[in-house]
Amino acid sequence: MSLDAMDTRILDLLQQDASLTAAQIGDRVGLSQSPCWRRINRLQQDGYIQRKVAILDRHKLGLDVLVFAMVKLTANGRRSLPEFADAIRQYPEVQSCHTLMGEMDFMVKIVTEDVAAYERFFFNHLSQLPGVQEVHSNIAMSEIKATTAYGIPGKRH
Numbered sequence: 001m002s003l004d005a006m007d008t009r010i011l012d013l014l015q016q017d018a019s020l021t022a023a024q025i026g027d028r029v030g031l032s033q034s035p036c037w038r039r040i041n042r043l044q045q046d047g048y049i050q051r052k053v054a055i056l057d058r059h060k061l062g063l064d065v066l067v068f069a070m071v072k073l074t075a076n077g078r079r080s081l082p083e084f085a086d087a088i089r090q091y092p093e094v095q096s097c098h099t100l101m102g103e104m105d106f107m108v109k110i111v112t113e114d115v116a117a118y119e120r121f122f123f124n125h126l127s128q129l130p131g132v133q134e135v136h137s138n139i140a141m142s143e144i145k146a147t148t149a150y151g152i153p154g155k156r157h
Helices: 005-016 024-030 033-045 075-090 115-124
Strands: 065-073 094-099 104-112 130-141
Touching: 005 024, 005 033, 024 033, 065 075, 065 115, 075 094, 075 104, 104 115, 115 130
Parallel strands: none
Antiparallel strands: 065 104, 065 130, 094 104
């Protein structure tokens, strides 16, 4: 399925505020509630909308340290890529993990209460994962931009 201009407008609104009702979205894009709801339902069924979530304030939860860890596996460890991937998914501290092209194999986004908590996570878990050769940890000092919204191709400004 390809997206038309109405679909991209609906998706843009939903990624800004998923609590909007079909009627509210319809008002903003020029559709009545029923056709808008059908479009949203189709976008969900076709996989454009993966899920709707609440985005929490990590600082209010006491999760004040954000670390980007660059992980390199040993040459033999690269054969255990699936094991590493399965293991890293199990940790709630890990917000995301990406396979990289280049010198390092993974970039892991980790959130903890403080530096001591990250140190424990590093020594007890991250550095112990299958095939890990080296880890370069970078603690984020301040956040310049954070969004979950994508710039949707074809969206009219």
